[in-house]
Amino acid sequence: MDAERDEPIRQRLTRGEAKARTRALLLDAAARVFARKGFTGASVEEVAEAAGFSTGALYSNFDSKEALFLELLSHRQTDRITEAAQALNSHEVGTGEAAAELGRLLIDVADKDIDFAPLQAEFWLYAIRNPEVLDTLAAKLREPRRALEDVISTSLARQGAPAGVSPEAVATVVAALFQGLVRQRRIDPSSVSEALFGQALKWIFVGISASDVPAPDDGD
Structure with missing residues (x-):
C-alpha cells in the first residue's frame, strides 16, 4: 500500500504534520474516486484504499462520506476564490485586465474541471433530500464565501x-453568477464567451455605483 511505502516519511513528521498529510492524501483520493463513481456510487472503503489507508484512518479524519465531500468542496471553492481575489487585488474591478483574468478563470473551471461540476450538482440534490446535510452544506460554503466578501468589500x-x-x-450574487455561467457554458459553450463573466461583473458594479442605496437601519 502507498501508506506503507511512505512510512519512513511519516516517521520524520510531527504528529500535526502527519495528520495534515493524511487528510491531504485522503482528499486527493476522494477527488479521484468521486469523479469516477459519483458521490452516491463511491464508498469510504474505496476512498481509503485509493489513498493507501485503512477505513479507520479515514474515519479518524472525517466523520462521514458527507463530511469528506464537504471538505473537498470547501477546498475547491477556496482555491477558486483565491484566484479571483488575486485578479481583483491586482486590477481594480471594472477594468479590462480584471475582467480578462476573471473570464479566463471561469473558462478554466467550465472547460477543464469537468468532473467536479456534476459532482456538485449531484451533492446538491442529495442535500436537498436530506435537510440535515443541507444545513451542513450551507455552513461549509459560508467559509470560502467570507474570503470573497473581504475582496468585494475592498472593491x-x-x-x-x-x-x-x-x-x-454582493458576494452571494457574484458566486451564484459564476456557478450559473459555468453550468450554462457546459450546456451551450457558444453562449458564454470568455469575456462574459467579467462584463457581467462590470454591469453589477456600475449598477451599484449608480444606485441610491439607503444606509443600514440603525434601529431608530
Missing part, C-alpha cells in the same frame, strides 16, 4: 459604493 470601498451596499449580498 466597493475603492469605488465609493453607497454605504447601504452589503458585501455579503
Whole structure:
C-alpha cells in the first residue's frame, strides 16, 4: 500500500504534520474516486484504499462520506476564490485586465474541471433530500464565501459604493453568477464567451455605483 511505502516519511513528521498529510492524501483520493463513481456510487472503503489507508484512518479524519465531500468542496471553492481575489487585488474591478483574468478563470473551471461540476450538482440534490446535510452544506460554503466578501468589500470601498451596499449580498450574487455561467457554458459553450463573466461583473458594479442605496437601519 502507498501508506506503507511512505512510512519512513511519516516517521520524520510531527504528529500535526502527519495528520495534515493524511487528510491531504485522503482528499486527493476522494477527488479521484468521486469523479469516477459519483458521490452516491463511491464508498469510504474505496476512498481509503485509493489513498493507501485503512477505513479507520479515514474515519479518524472525517466523520462521514458527507463530511469528506464537504471538505473537498470547501477546498475547491477556496482555491477558486483565491484566484479571483488575486485578479481583483491586482486590477481594480471594472477594468479590462480584471475582467480578462476573471473570464479566463471561469473558462478554466467550465472547460477543464469537468468532473467536479456534476459532482456538485449531484451533492446538491442529495442535500436537498436530506435537510440535515443541507444545513451542513450551507455552513461549509459560508467559509470560502467570507474570503470573497473581504475582496468585494475592498472593491466597493475603492469605488465609493453607497454605504447601504452589503458585501455579503454582493458576494452571494457574484458566486451564484459564476456557478450559473459555468453550468450554462457546459450546456451551450457558444453562449458564454470568455469575456462574459467579467462584463457581467462590470454591469453589477456600475449598477451599484449608480444606485441610491439607503444606509443600514440603525434601529431608530
